[in-house]
Amino acid sequence: MNAWRYECEICGHHEEIDTRLWCCPVDGGAFTLSGPNTLAPEHIDLEEPTLWRYASLLPVQRPDHYSLGEGLTPLVPGTLAGRNVWLKNDAALPTGSFKDRGAAILVAHLASLGLDRLIVDSSGNAAAAMAGFCAAAGIGCTVYAPANASPGKLVQARAYGATVIPVEGNRDAVASAAQDAVDNDPSSFYASHNWHAVFVEGVKTWAYEVWEQLGGRLPATAFIPAGGGSAFVGGRRGFDAVPGKLPALIAAQPAACAPISLAYESDARDIAAVTPGDTMAEGTKIGAPSRGRQILSALRDSGGWAVAVTEDDIAAALRELWSQGLYVEPTAALGAAAFVVAIRDGRPIPEGDTVVLLTGNGLKATETIGELLG
């Protein structure tokens, strides 16, 4: 018996966990997943040093023939703006970003459905994560990427054996090309990290780990980089698994692409699409996040906020992290920048532990970082 079920975030339509639909067939809304989500020591395999220690709370079982050692990243003490914070360093994951959490679970799930070729659209960390776990699982991966994506960003996916197909046009054109490819090849599957609800079930484990690493205590506040929003809604889903007050969740975006922040400021019911401007936080250049309702309800329910930070704020936060030995890429500094901005603006921070999620490795952005250093 499988207790897992998809539910449309807009109309509430249900689908079973073994469906091949990746969004609601009624209105195209993003799915959420309902299933067991109660975090307690008896649900954790304490001997297992990866995110599969939470297998009883995941929609798929641990693959028996491979592992990349995914999960259980360091939670280390640090300081930002003179305050003590906890830094959750997901740069330490196997392919170098938090997306490994979602990719590990999504690839295992789709492989268990018998799929052997996944089609994804991404120009960066998600491409690497999906390609890496497809390689480990022994299934094929095709990446549709913007023609103007930095070739360096795609080297990693190609090394894992993925086929990379460049697409002219904007991010929507890339997604359309990927979906068209799937329509033309029924043996393949559109495994979108931005759409698939199973991806979020993997990402939620960062919050599970934080709870464990704090000795079974919820933090009071979590600052989270937000583009498509999977780290953000994953955090909400993870912290929801513990009885007690949901931490205030702060969605940090670059000012050049801040649709979540704009919707939050105007108290909108949905997130309106924007045209992304130029930002060094390239992982968050997503003008139309697909999980809008989930993001806005997490903001509302947690008493958190969304904030747009400037390029200068990001650069300053990067330097503060690097100077503590934490080498992260620009996108990964958004949460830290949002914390510093909050302190500077005199915004009240809830008492208790503050966690800042670091999403990706600085080694992914050598060129940009070299330019910043001059």
Next chain:
Amino acid sequence: MNAWRYECEICGHHEEIDTRLWCCPVDGGAFTLSGPNTLAPEHIDLEEPTLWRYASLLPVQRPDHYSLGEGLTPLVPGTLAGRNVWLKNDAALPTGSFKDRGAAILVAHLASLGLDRLIVDSSGNAAAAMAGFCAAAGIGCTVYAPANASPGKLVQARAYGATVIPVEGNRDAVASAAQDAVDNDPSSFYASHNWHAVFVEGVKTWAYEVWEQLGGRLPATAFIPAGGGSAFVGGRRGFDAVPGKLPALIAAQPAACAPISLAYESDARDIAAVTPGDTMAEGTKIGAPSRGRQILSALRDSGGWAVAVTEDDIAAALRELWSQGLYVEPTAALGAAAFVVAIRDGRPIPEGDTVVLLTGNGLKATETIGELLG
């Protein structure tokens, strides 16, 4: 009372652990360290998820004000040349290479002696590792690097706040410049990963971890990339801590720079210096390893061997690792290449577990990897 003491690998001269000498004052030989080295569950802090779980077997205590979450990297199942092996993935360490193990311990040790500026010589992973842990510890770091080192390789060290000083000439000229700088500034210290014995005490933890991760069992064989030899002699020191047969230790070098392999083949008592040729395994371009006697005795005592592999062997091993989701840099594939060569040559591999050490992250070598992929 401190049970740790330095001993010259050539003449046996002793120094206390708090000395500022980094090599033997009698004959310039490399030091080894003697101290507690018996690995058993009661000597491990099982609650500590970093290499500091072995603090009772290290010459320095865990720093109380910082951590980068160093150690406990994945040991994952893989295949090479159709055989099952264990892949120990030190690419997952905080700065992206096994050198973090040595840097974590050496920086903590030198900080405990009151030093607040370290001078190192390196063009790559050691520079990043030392700079990263100096940043975490809050002490200064100056890196002397070859003027022709790839600027990309040094971006990471600079981001951590290290001062990078380019030096014209070969690797010896760089080391001399670093040592001269120390002579001119008595408040600084030459913290050489190639010379300092405390560095090896950190590196040995990879072998401790392998023993734990195999369920308290020694592997039969370990394939190890070897340049300066710290991963190799660290492996010997780590496996020595367990009663039982020392695993056969295989030192893998690129044919373009293989002084260890040459000395092994000719049954020499010391390693003769060579002029490094061109190789993509740039982390092992060390013509005159400083720990020659320790390396040769580890080869002899373990029943292992040293081998020089070609650039084609390295490229093939890289592809085999990448295709399993393990994104490593060329230097890190040397051990895997040596294993494949041994199988191809029909060399008998001892029965039991085979471990292959992966030393560094592929994200450090995007340019080289892009060229390999074409």
